Amino acid sequence: MIAIETNSLSKVYTSSFGKKKVNALNELDLVIDKGTIFGLLGPNGAGKTTLVKLLLQIIYPSLGSAKLMDEDIGNYKLKKRIGYLPEDHKYPPYLTGGDVLKFFGKLSGLNGITLDKRIDELLELVNLSKWKKAKVKTYSKGMMQRLGLAQSLINDPELIFLDEPTDGVDPIGRKEIRDILLELKSRSKTIFLNSHLLSEVELITDRVGILNKGKLLREGTVKELTERKEEYKLTLGDELPGLSKYAYDNLIITKNHDGSYAVKVDDIRTMNILVDKLRGDSILIKEIVLQKNTLEEMFISLINQEEKGGNE
Numbered sequence: 562m563i564a565i566e567t568n569s570l571s572k573v574y575t576s577s578f579g580k581k582k583v584n585a586l587n588e589l590d591l592v593i594d595k596g597t598i599f600g601l602l603g604p605n606g607a608g609k610t611t612l613v614k615l616l617l618q619i620i621y622p623s624l625g626s627a628k629l630m631d632e633d634i635g636n637y638k639l640k641k642r643i644g645y646l647p648e649d650h651k652y653p654p655y656l657t658g659g660d661v662l663k664f665f666g667k668l669s670g671l672n673g674i675t676l677d678k679r680i681d682e683l684l685e686l687v688n689l690s691k692w693k694k695a696k697v698k699t700y701s702k703g704m705m706q707r708l709g710l711a712q713s714l715i716n717d718p719e720l721i722f723l724d725e726p727t728d729g730v731d732p733i734g735r736k737e738i739r740d741i742l743l744e745l746k747s748r749s750k751t752i753f754l755n756s757h758l759l760s761e762v763e764l765i766t767d768r769v770g771i772l773n774k775g776k777l778l779r780e781g782t783v784k785e786l787t788e789r790k791e792e793y794k795l796t797l798g799d800e801l802p803g804l805s806k807y808a809y810d811n812l813i814i815t816k817n818h819d820g821s822y823a824v825k826v827d828d829i830r831t832m833n834i835l836v837d838k839l840r841g842d843s844i845l846i847k848e849i850v851l852q853k854n855t856l857e858e859m860f861i862s863l864i865n866q867e868e869k870g871g872n873e
Contacts, residue, residue, distance in 0.1 A: 562594070562595040562630070562631070563592055563593070563594060563595065563628070563630075563631065564593050564594060564595040564596075564597070564629065564630055564719075564720055564751040565591065565592070565593040565599075565616065565627070565628070565629055565720070565751070565753065566591070566592050566593075566627065566628045567589050567590060567591045567592075567616075567625065567626070567627040567628075568590060568625055568626050568627070569588040569589070569590065569624060569625035569626075570586060570588070570589040570590075570591075570612070570615060570622055570624075570625035570626065570627050571584070571586050571587055571588050571589070571622060571623050571624035571625050571775075572584075572585045572586040572608075572611050572615060572620065572622055572623050572775075573585070573623040573624075584774075584775045585608050585611040585775050586608045586611050586612055586615065586622075586775045587608075587774075587775040587776050588624070588625065589612065589625070589775075589776075589777055590777070591770065591777060591780065593751065593753065593768070594751075594767075595630070595719075595749070595751050596746065596749045596750070596751055597746070597751060597752075597767040597768065598742060598743075598746055598751075598752045598754060598765055598766045598767050599751075599752070599753050599754065599766060599767065599768050599769070599770070600754045600755075600756060600762035600765075600766035600768070600769045600770070601753070601754065601755050601756075601769075601770050601772060602756070602757070602759060602762060602769060602770065602771050602772065602856075602860055603771060603772035603773055604773060604864060606774075607772045607773050607774065607775070608772050608774070608775040609724075609755045609772055610648070610724060610755065611775075612772070613645075613722050613724060613753070613755060615627065615634075616629065616634055616722070616753075617634075617643070617645060617722065618634055618635065629642075629643065629720060630642060630719060630720060641669070641670075641716060642718055642719045642720060643718050643719075643720050643721070643722070644713035644714050644715075644716065644718035644720070644721040644722070645713055645721075645722045646709045646710060646712070646713040646721075646722070646723045646724060646726055647724050648724040648725045648728065648755075650705075650709045650712075652697045652705075652708070653697075654696060654697060654698035655696060655698070656696065656697055657693065657694050657695060657696055657697065658684065658689055658692050658693050658694075658695060658697060658700070658708050658711075659680055659684070659693040659694060661697060661708060661712060662679075662680045662683060662684070662708075662711060662712060662715055663676060663680060665712050665715045666679060666680065666715045666716075669715055669716035670716075671715070671716070679715060679717075680693075680715075681693075683711040683714055683715065684711060686711065686714075686741060686744070687707035687708065687710055687711045687737075687741060688707065688737060689704060689707055689708060689711065692704065701734075702729045702730055702731075702734070703730045703731060703733075703734030703737070703738075706726055706727065706728070706729075706730050706734065706738060707734075707737065707738065707741070709726070710723070710726060710738065710741060714745075718750070719749075719750065719751065720750075720751045720753070721745065721750055721751070721752050721753070722753045722755075723742075723752060723753070723754050723755065724755045725755060725756055725757065726738055726742075726754070726756070727739075727756065727758055727761055728756075728757075728758075735758075735761060739761065739764060739765055742754075742765055743765060754766065759855075759856045759857040759860055760855075760856070760857065762783075762856065763783050763855070763856040763857075766783065767782065768780065768781060768782055769781065769782070769783055769786060769856070771786075771860060771863055771864075773863075773864055773867050774867075778863055778864075778867060779863060783856055784853075786856065786859050787853045787854045787855065787856055787858075787859050788851060788852075788853055788854075792823065792824070792825050792826075792851075792852040793823075793824045793825075793826070793832060793849055793850060793851055793852060794817070794821055794822075794823060794824075794848075794849070794850045794852055795814075795821060795822040795823075795824050795846070795848075795849055796820075796821045796822075796846075796847040796848040796849075796850075797821075797822065797839070797844055797845060797846060797847060798844075798845030798846070798847050799843075799844050799845050801816075801822070801844065802842075807835060807838055807839070811826060811827040811828075811831050812824065812825070812826050812827075812831050812834075812835060813825040813826075814835075823852075832849075836849075
């Protein structure tokens with residue numbers, strides 16, 4: 562089942578006099594499967610928050626359409642099936658954690674024993690049971706983020722939008738939130754994650770989209786996005802008698818500082834030719850590893866390429 566689907570979804574902002582137009586989102590086509598964690602990455606002003614607001618009908622599209630769980634985003638009944646944690650969420654400091662969840666629970670139509678039970682379940686999930694009666698003004702940044710996560714789950718949503726859920730949280734707090742998201746995924750929840758912490762996205766997402774200036778540049782699994790398809794690390798049990806013997810037009814081989822060899826090839830067939838040559842010379846092959854970029858390296862490279870292309 563598809564959780565999110567957009568077709569040429571666009572948002573254009575105009576100045577008060579209509580002289581200047583800004584394409585905040587430009588004909589976005591995106592499909593996200595149910596029960597997955599999707600991470601949307603992009604620099605400031607890329608259009609990430611605009612996309613979330615469009616999908617939640619906080620703002621309306623200039624062009625295109627979108628569906629959530631096979632329903633048009635204009636269907637008001639969808640709101641009961643969706644949870645949302647905005648980036649800069651704040652709660653009245655005089656309320657307790659339990660009070661906050663009770664308020665949002667009542668907004669969602671819950672009450673009485675059902676609501677009380679749901680509050681206790683969520684506080685246990687986000688590890689805040691001990692602080693149920695503590696005022697939120699005493700909460701740390703990590704505790705506030707976990708409370709916000711609990712608030713977004715109060716109506717037991719199928720689809721959850723999280724905008725920078727680990728922003729300003731220390732490494733231990735980020736690990737706790739990461740574990741919660743993986744637990745939600747195990748319950749077949751779909752999570753749409755906006756984040757600038759690429760290392761966090763790399764750890765938990767099933768698929769990632771790269772957005773810049775309103776355009777989706779790339780989308781795929783972390784593995785698909787980070788593989789350097791033409792570069793391998795070759796670890797041998799023997800020293801090569803000479804690099805030139807094994808290098809030819811579409812293959813470049815160099816020695817690394819650790820004694821291994823870096824091999825750049827045009828395709829996997831060329832790599833197989835090299836392997837056959839090495840075996841023919843009785844050279845022991847210990848390991849062949851396809852090299853990868855980190856998600857951060859890939860992201861920076863892609864954005865730089867886009868910026869360079871746009872300035873030419």
